[in-house]
Amino acid sequence: MSKFIKSTLALVTLALVCLVALTSVKAADADETRESYGTVIGIDLGTTYSCVGVYKNGRVEIIANDQGHRITPSYDVQADIKHFPFKVKSKSGAPVITVEVKGEEKTFTPEEISAMILGKMKEIAEAYLSKKVTHAVVTVPAYFNDAQRQATKDA
Numbered sequence: 001m002s003k004f005i006k007s008t009l010a011l012v013t014l015a016l017v018c019l020v021a022l023t024s025v026k027a028a029d030a031d032e033t034r035e036s037y038g039t040v041i042g043i044d045l046g047t048t049y050s051c052v053g054v055y056k057n058g059r060v061e062i063i064a065n066d067q068g069h070r071i072t073p074s075y076d077v078q079a080d081i082k083h084f085p086f087k088v089k090s091k092s093g094a095p096v097i098t099v100e101v102k103g104e105e106k107t108f109t110p111e112e113i114s115a116m117i118l119g120k121m122k123e124i125a126e127a128y129l130s131k132k133v134t135h136a137v138v139t140v141p142a143y144f145n146d147a148q149r150q151a152t153k154d155a
Helices: 003-030 077-083 110-129 146-154
Strands: 040-044 049-056 059-062 087-091 094-101 104-108 135-139
Touching: 040 110, 049 110, 094 110, 104 110, 110 135, 110 146
Parallel strands: 040 135
Antiparallel strands: 040 049, 049 059, 087 094, 094 104
């Protein structure tokens, strides 16, 4: 499947998730007994690209990042491992990424990397909306197993 088709499917999936989530928030606003969640964003956390959207003015808008692109690259490390300026190691049987930051070696777990990507998507949304975002719906690839889904929640 081409990158364009995958990207289009990811954007459509994100749009549907945002629409469903925000319809629920709108219904919650109508019921005084429910808590208001404010602006809820949708984040499509992909292995190739990630993107963030918001339901605004009656439609879902996919938000451009600080470089003007509506999708932000994510990477499958195994495919390009020899080209990256970091090392992938094993720690207690789990993969970790080791990188040098300001002369000091730092180690990150996949969950920490996912958390950084999610944090960046949140920053993109907050810059676009000019307000703080406290709630998000996050999609992951359909082939993720339960452990990968839990790791994403942990992130």
